[in-house]
Amino acid sequence: MSRPDAHECVSRSGADARAAGPGRPRRILFLVSSMHGGGAERVAATLANAWxxxxxxxxxxxxxxxxxxxxxVLDPAVRLLWLADRVRGPAWLRPVAKLAALRRLARECRPDRVLSFLTNVNVTALLALRGLGLPIVVGERTDPAHSVNLEPVLRRLRRWTYPWARRVAVQTRRGAVHLLRVAPGVRRLAVIPNPLPDGLPACRVREPAGPRYTLAALGRFNPVKQFDRLIECFAALAPQCPDWDLCIWGDGAQRDACLRRVRELGLESRIRLPGFSRTPWEDLAAAHAFVLNSRVEGFPNALLEAMALGLPCVATDCPSGPSELTLGGRLAELVPLDDEAALGAALLRVMRAAPAEREARGRAAAGSVRSRYGLDAVLRAWDDAWTEADGTIGAADGDDAPRPAP
Known part of the structure; x- marks a missing residue:
């Protein structure tokens, strides 16, 4: 059978759309904002490729x-479309035209399942596909109580439309509690953490040899990641750890300002901001420790992957994700949010530790997260999200790993 064109979906009968059962191929319509270099996009690629x-x-x-x-990087079998190619009309009419275009696309595809990521896309999907009888699961990709840059109208639309979804998926138990505060009408929740991506290299046996050592960070240069504060913290520690450098991979609006600050500090040889990494696992594996200094996270992919690769880690106890990932600080240095002294002290402990001690910490963390966040278990949790069972499915009260629906 010939493969459908990469820019079109295949129209099928309603009876055929309902035919997919357990163990049979499903037609999945997966809606995202973009496929740029962010964490949500990486998770979307991992799930789409696995399915x-x-x-x-x-x-x-x-x-x-x-x-x-x-x-x-997408599997060749994944069909990638841009909704903008189907939206026509004047700019002032684009919001309505987008809803109409998405509704037409869903009718053409006749999916068995619809999954949407990010609040603005979730609301768009629920409005556009209302009344089509499609099972829609929407995923919040940050802590709902700490959503940044969410306009009041979008907050109201989230509260109004989310109860229409088959299920609302969040990434942590704390996120589930917060979701019910902002959308109290939701009756079906799933707690599904991000999976470790397929193809992630094995945990390293030993850290790279010196004489210089690298403290790594990775993410978008935006206010939430607080890379500007991390630079100031490292600058204060640099004289005490002359054989350590800081390297922050990523791009974003604040990167230029951070580069200027590094030059002002005279630390160009000690603090590197090389931009977006197309080989993040290799870059992380070449480092000696990892730090996450975010103010808010949904579920920090970079921290998860750094731990899985065997790096000793330092993380702020921000909402949400680091506490659950690190088992309350047992697997990494977990410091209070906005406590610069505690962050500096934790970084010093890691940088001054013997290589064997850092390696032992890294191996313990890698073993834990690899057992809890494997791709197969997370895929089963997503499959369970389309069940009609009421209540919350996913992570149990004492366990972050996915479990089957009741």
Whole structure:
């Protein structure tokens, strides 16, 4: 059978759309904002690729009005579409035209399942597909109580539309509590953490040899990541650890300002900001420790992957994710939010530790997260999210790992 064109979906009968049962290929319509270099996009690529490899028909739709580009590696079987290619009309009519275009696309694809990521895309999907009888699961990708840059109208629309979803998925138990505060009408929740990506290298046996050592960070340069504060913290510690350097991979609006600050500090040889990494696992594996200094996270992929690769880690106890990932600080240095002294002290402990001690910490953390966040377990949790069972499914009260629906 010939493969459908990469820019079109195959129209099927309603009876065929309902035919997919357990163990049979499913048609999945996966809606995202973009496929740029962020954490949500990496998770979307991981899930889409895994479903395509098991035989499901996956259509991945970028809903960003400006179209954009794809920075993620996708399986050839994943069909990638840009909704902007289907939206016509004057700019003032684009919001309505986008809803109509998405509704037409869903009717063409006749998916068995619809998954949407990010609040603005979730609301768009629930409005556009209302009344089509499609099972829609929407995923919040940050802590709902600490959503940044969320306009009041979008907050109200989230509260109004989320109860229409088959299920609302959050990434942590804390996030589930917060979701019910902002959308109290939701009756079906799933707690599904991010999976370790397929193809992640094995935990390293030993850290790279000196004589210089690298403290790594990775993410978008935006206020939430607080890379500017991390630079100031490291600058204060640099004289005490002359053989350590800081390297922050990523791009974003604040990167230029951070580069200027590094130059002002005269630390160009000690603090590197090389930009977006297309080989993040290799870059992390070449480092000696990892730090996450975020103010808010949904579920920090960079921390998860650094731990899985065997790096000793330092993280702020921000909402949400670091506490659950590190088992309350047993697997990494977990410091209070906005406590610069505690962050500096934790970084000093890691940088001054013997290599063997750092390696032992890294191996313990890697063993834990690899057992709790494996891709197969997370895929089963997503499959369970489309069940009609009421209540919350996913992580149990004392366990972050996914479990089957009741």
């Amino acid at each position: 395509a490899r098991r035989g499901d028909e996956v259509t991945l739709v970028c809903c960003y009005s400006g179209r954009g580009r794809c920075d993620q």
